Amino acid sequence: MATVEERAGSGGRRVSEEDLRGFFREMLLIRRFEEKVEERFRAGDLPGFLHVAIGQEAVAVGVCAALEREDVIASTHRAHGHTIAKGTHVNAIMAELYGKVEGCSHGYGGSMHLYDVEKGNLGANAVVAGGIPAIVGAALTFQLRGEERIGVVFFGDGATNAGTFHEALNLAQLWRVPAIFVLENNSWAESTPNTQHSPLPTDELGKRAYAYGMKLIEADGQDVEAVHLATLAAREHALSGKGPVLLHLRTYRLTGHYIGDPQIYRDKDELKRERAEKDPIELLRARLELSDEEFEALDAEVTAEVEASVEFAQSGTDPKPEDALKYVYA
Amino acid sequence: MPETTYREAVRDALARALREDENVFLMGEDIAEMGGSMAVTQGLLDEFGPKRVRNTPISEMAIVGSGIGAALQGMRPIVEIMYEDFLTLSMEQLVNQAAKHRTMSGGQLKVPLTIRTQGGAGWSPGAQHAQQLEAWFVHVPGLKVVFASTPEDVRGLLWSSIYDDNPVVFFEHRTLYPVKGEVPDELEPIPLGKARIHREGTDVTVVATGRLVHDALTAAEQAEQDGISVEVVDPRTLLPLDEETIVESVKKTTRCVTAHEAVTRGGFGSELTAVIQHGAFDYLDAPIERVGSKFAPLPFAPVMEQHVVPHVEDVLDAIKRTVARA
Numbered sequence: 190m191a192t193v194e195e196r197a198g199s200g201g202r203r204v205s206e207e208d209l210r211g212f213f214r215e216m217l218l219i220r221r222f223e224e225k226v227e228e229r230f231r232a233g234d235l236p237g238f239l240h241v242a243i244g245q246e247a248v249a250v251g252v253c254a255a256l257e258r259e260d261v262i263a264s265t266h267r268a269h270g271h272t273i274a275k276g277t278h279v280n281a282i283m284a285e286l287y288g289k290v291e292g293c294s295h296g297y298g299g300s301m302h303l304y305d306v307e308k309g310n311l312g313a314n315a316v317v318a319g320g321i322p323a324i325v326g327a328a329l330t331f332q333l334r335g336e337e338r339i340g341v342v343f344f345g346d347g348a349t350n351a352g353t354f355h356e357a358l359n360l361a362q363l364w365r366v367p368a369i370f371v372l373e374n375n376s377w378a379e380s381t382p383n384t385q386h387s388p389l390p391t392d393e394l395g396k397r398a399y400a401y402g403m404k405l406i407e408a409d410g411q412d413v414e415a416v417h418l419a420t421l422a423a424r425e426h427a428l429s430g431k432g433p434v435l436l437h438l439r440t441y442r443l444t445g446h447y448i449g450d451p452q453i454y455r456d457k458d459e460l461k462r463e464r465a466e467k468d469p470i471e472l473l474r475a476r477l478e479l480s481d482e483e484f485e486a487l488d489a490e491v492t493a494e495v496e497a498s499v500e501f502a503q504s505g506t507d508p509k510p511e512d513a514l515k516y517v518y519a
Numbered sequence: 520m521p522e523t524t525y526r527e528a529v530r531d532a533l534a535r536a537l538r539e540d541e542n543v544f545l546m547g548e549d550i551a552e553m554g555g556s557m558a559v560t561q562g563l564l565d566e567f568g569p570k571r572v573r574n575t576p577i578s579e580m581a582i583v584g585s586g587i588g589a590a591l592q593g594m595r596p597i598v599e600i601m602y603e604d605f606l607t608l609s610m611e612q613l614v615n616q617a618a619k620h621r622t623m624s625g626g627q628l629k630v631p632l633t634i635r636t637q638g639g640a641g642w643s644p645g646a647q648h649a650q651q652l653e654a655w656f657v658h659v660p661g662l663k664v665v666f667a668s669t670p671e672d673v674r675g676l677l678w679s680s681i682y683d684d685n686p687v688v689f690f691e692h693r694t695l696y697p698v699k700g701e702v703p704d705e706l707e708p709i710p711l712g713k714a715r716i717h718r719e720g721t722d723v724t725v726v727a728t729g730r731l732v733h734d735a736l737t738a739a740e741q742a743e744q745d746g747i748s749v750e751v752v753d754p755r756t757l758l759p760l761d762e763e764t765i766v767e768s769v770k771k772t773t774r775c776v777t778a779h780e781a782v783t784r785g786g787f788g789s790e791l792t793a794v795i796q797h798g799a800f801d802y803l804d805a806p807i808e809r810v811g812s813k814f815a816p817l818p819f820a821p822v823m824e825q826h827v828v829p830h831v832e833d834v835l836d837a838i839k840r841t842v843a844r845a
Contacts (some may be wrong), residue, residue, distance in 0.1 A: 200783060261592075295625030304624035312624055313589055316615050323616065324585020329585060330592035333544070340588070353611065356581035363576065516622045517628035518661050519684035 191254050191417060194337040206412045212254060212413045213473050216246040218491040219270040222279055225495045226269065226286060230448045235286050236300045241269040244443030247469035248373050249274040251416025252436070255424055256341060261309045261322035261327050263342045266301045268313030271343055276308040283498035289500055289505030296508040297516065317342055318351035321370065325357050328366035328433070339367040339427045346394055346423045347378025350386055362401040368433040369423045373410065376444035384392070395437030403435050410440030411469040441467040526579045526696040528670035529559050529635075532677040534596065537567045537708060540595065543681065544571040545643050547584055548598030556601050557637060557696055568747050579608035583634060584656030587617050587686075590632040595681055595767050603638035603690065604647050613686040615688040618661030629684045633677070637691040637729055639780060641683060647692075647814035651729070651781035657758045662756040663711055666690040668732035670700035672755055675709030683711060692729040692780075712763035716768065720750035724768040726791050727753060731810070731829065738834035747842055757787055765791065766798035773804040774841035805844035808837035838843045
């Protein structure tokens with residue numbers, strides 16, 4: 190968890206510059222990782238579906254940095270960033286994308302089912318909203334056992350239209366379980382914009398919390414400091430016994446839904462503008478006033494880590510075909 | 520506890536597990552003060568309190584889904600889906616989540632969740648409160664499926680289901696709740712995947728589940744009067760299936776009838792038929808007969824309901840068709 194300082198005179202809190210630099214490095218690592226994933230997918234190395242979260246790195250890093258090791262998360266089909274931010278090494282993730290035994294799900298999951306239980310990652314889910322109820326149950330367990338832990342589930346704005354979301358949030362607030370529901374709102378349900386999937390304007394999606402009497406906390410999802418502070422507040426609330434929090438983070442998906450998505454449904458000028466104005470890494474770089482040398486040094490470091498992950502994955506072990514049935518039953 | 524009803528036997532397994540194991544808790548609609556729509560959980564709230572006997576909103580996805588999450592943290596939740604018709608509302612969580620976490624995680628997770636439910640015709644519940652959907656779940660790798668037909672079995676099998684490290688869909692039959700039977704004082708867990716031979720015979724094997732086990736036993740007695748010796752086998756666990764016991768029985772009798780209340784088409788009898796024809800092909804003296812409901816949503820009027828679902832005479836007719844082939 191990052192060091193939070195009181196901001197003199199403002200009454201607000203802020204994250205120390207040292208921690209922000211750490212966040213920057215992690216966000217850049219996620220970005221370079223996902224760019225590499227795009228490259229290897231286009232090269233034909235990677236099977237399956239791949240969804241990157243380029244533009245959403247501040248959400249993954251800001252949220253996960255506010256969690257304790259024993260807190261658990263569940264993620265979505267756009268999971269690489271969350272998984273890295275919760276502590277899984279890029280080697281294990283890349284190896285999973287290559288379908289290797291060394292992967293974080295040992296080749297059984299793939300990009301949409303990244304798990305790392307030891308790190309508190311209960312898995313990425315390929316069914317939109319599908320992972321939400323399990324976090325309610327995990328949080329209920331922490332409550333029943335009197336443990337100071339929370340459950341956190343990431344999902345997009347598209348998920349807020351699924352019955353699973355409503356059932357789970359209703360139950361969670363009813364039982365006041367210690368959980369954070371992270372609404373990672375990039376305003377797109379695959380190719381369908383918010384205007385076509387929700388009667389609420391995108392900036393007001395968080396209001397759905399009110400239907401359950403649930404605490405709503407909102408922050409700019411492109412500002413990692415704001416995300417982090419909001420998550421710390423949400424965690425505190427979740428553990429107070431008052432119930433869970435809907436943490437609404439407005440963010441931007443600066444790429445297509447999947448790698449190779451031509452995005453024929455999207456206004457090109459708007460996307461260009463978003464890329465120029467909403468890139469969380471550029472925003473943080475400017476704020477930290479990183480010199481070109483500093484940036485390049487960091488970039489070289491994380492790029493080397495990513496390159497090493499590809500080598501690790503490529504030299505990994507292929508699963509035995511007959512092991513396909515190994516984990517059907519415990 | 521000799522002479523116990525099926526309902527009391529279920530309750531006894533639940534109470535013992537709650538008493539002995541703090542990781543066990545119950546969730547479901549109307550299971551607390553009301554004691555469940557079938558009165559199975561009556562009295563458990565008083566003994567174990569509202570933290571462990573939890574009423575839920577009418578939210579089947581959240582009931583099963585939160586059960587999954589608790590199971591992932593090492594609890595042994597027992598959730599009740601009031602009618603198996605309502606399992607359809609929880610299918611996403613059951614099929615995509617509960618059944619798959621273990622494989623998708625490469626063995627990192629297990630889901631020791633029991634989903635109790637009940638159904639069955641015979642009291643004019645109409646089309647949405649009586650379906651027998653057990654075959655749907657047999658098609659899903661990662662789930663286990665149990666369907667118990669006697670008080671002794673329901674208690675021992677429920678216990679094993681609670682202590683199985685996999686998600687188990689546990690079917691009870693509504694009309695069996697008042698049925699009485701001998702149940703030993705000591706709870707004997709009955710291993711999943713073990714069939715029970717209820718009655719030995721030499722001419723025909725009836726493989727029956729749920730209510731039809733009782734109809735098959737009655738049909739067997741009647742057949743005996745015509746000089747036909749019927750063996751009745753209840754698989755009890757549909758997944759995993761005790762193929763050996765069933766195939767061996769048919770090898771001995773050379774004829775087979777499958778019987779369940781679910782509709783015949785695509786029913787569990789179809790799977791049994793495939794297993795038996797493959798395992799006992801050279802022994803069969805007649806085509807395998809399947810008994811089940813006619814292919815219709817269950818109508819309300821009692822006369823139509825009774826026309827749709829199978830009875831003793833349907834089993835008896837099927838037995839006679841198999842022996843008629845000589």
